[in-house]
Amino acid sequence: xxxxxxxxxxxxxxxxxxxxxxxxxxxxxxxxxxxxxxxxxxxxxxxxxxxxxxxxxxxxxxxxxxxxxxxxxxxxxxxxxxxxxxxxxxxxxxxxxxxxxxxxxxxxxxxxxxxxxxxxxxxxxxxxxx
Amino acid sequence: xxxxxxxxxxxxxxxxxxxxxxxxxxxxxxxxxxxxxxxxxxxxxxxxxxxxxxxxxxxxxxxxxxxxxxxxxxxxxxxxxxxxxxxxxxxxxxxxxxxxxxxxxxxxxxxxxxxxxxxxxxxxxxxxx
Numbered sequence: 001x002x003x004x005x006x007x008x009x010x011x012x013x014x015x016x017x018x019x020x021x022x023x024x025x026x027x028x029x030x031x032x033x034x035x036x037x038x039x040x041x042x043x044x045x046x047x048x049x050x051x052x053x054x055x056x057x058x059x060x061x062x063x064x065x066x067x068x069x070x071x072x073x074x075x076x077x078x079x080x081x082x083x084x085x086x087x088x089x090x091x092x093x094x095x096x097x098x099x100x101x102x103x104x105x106x107x108x109x110x111x112x113x114x115x116x117x118x119x120x121x122x123x124x125x126x127x128x129x130x
Numbered sequence: 131x132x133x134x135x136x137x138x139x140x141x142x143x144x145x146x147x148x149x150x151x152x153x154x155x156x157x158x159x160x161x162x163x164x165x166x167x168x169x170x171x172x173x174x175x176x177x178x179x180x181x182x183x184x185x186x187x188x189x190x191x192x193x194x195x196x197x198x199x200x201x202x203x204x205x206x207x208x209x210x211x212x213x214x215x216x217x218x219x220x221x222x223x224x225x226x227x228x229x230x231x232x233x234x235x236x237x238x239x240x241x242x243x244x245x246x247x248x249x250x251x252x253x254x255x256x257x258x259x
Contacts, residue, residue, distance in 0.1 A: 036229075036230075036250045036252070037229070037250060037252060037253055038250050038251075038252025038253065071206070071207050071209070073204060073206040073207065073211070075202065075204065081202075081204060081206075081211060081213075083211070083232070083234060099166065099167065100166075100234075100246060100248050101248065102211070102213070102232035102234070102248055104213070116230070118213075118229075118230045118231055118232045118248050118249055118250065119248060119250065120166035120167060120168045120169070120248070120249065120250060120251050120252075121168070121250050121251075121252045122166075122167075122168025122169075122250070122251045122252045122255060123166055123167040123168040123251070125168075125252075126168075
């Protein structure tokens with residue numbers, strides 16, 4: 001496994017275990033983190049603090065996220081392609097939805113400097129239905 | 131270029147050009163095609179005829195759909211990954227939406243045996259009204 005894949009794997013491990021401090025150390029100071037338009041945390045978030053305030057805290061207050069990253073592939077220019085599944089569980093109503101995703105993480109000097117993914121936000125947002 | 135990537139590129143070009151008979155001829159008889167759960171046309175279809183009738187024909191009646199960019203075609207772990215941007219114009223409302231996508235394809239004996247389409251259906255739901 002390449003060093004870049006190790007970095008991305010460590011980031012997913014930190015997310016799945018709720019280790020926020022470890023997760024934040026995997027990001028560069030200028031990391032650009034892009035969330036899809038239909039997501040509850042949609043937008044472009046910059047830097048560890050921006051990702052913490054714009055993504056992790058809002059998500060963590062409403063849902064539990066489980067990421068099953070199945071495939072890792074080294075791409076060009078430090079890119080790591082990932083495929084797997086996201087599972088959201090709503091903390092209030094207990095609803096649970098799973099959808100496949102792919103992500104592209106760009107690693108620079110052992111940290112992730114750009115992250116974007118593709119997945120069906122409407123499928124996951126069903127956890128908010130009554 | 132590997133034979134698998136060549137097949138995928140040829141198939142994408144055929145689909146884009148409306149050469150459906152040729153495109154469907156590239157699918158195995160038991161090809162499994164998955165579209166995301168949140169979409170206007172969601173589900174899983176098995177076999178070329180079911181894919182044509184259950185997906186392509188309803189899609190053509192609902193959206194004018196096309197790839198606007200293919201950023202990467204990568205073969206790894208026995209699969210071919212196509213990543214890019216796609217656009218759909220809702221034929222009822224005339225509204226268009228664009229989103230990034232990934233297609234994950236498995237190839238068996240020179241034919242497409244499975245196709246999983248991953249994209250954010252949310253932006254296309256917004257074209258309904």
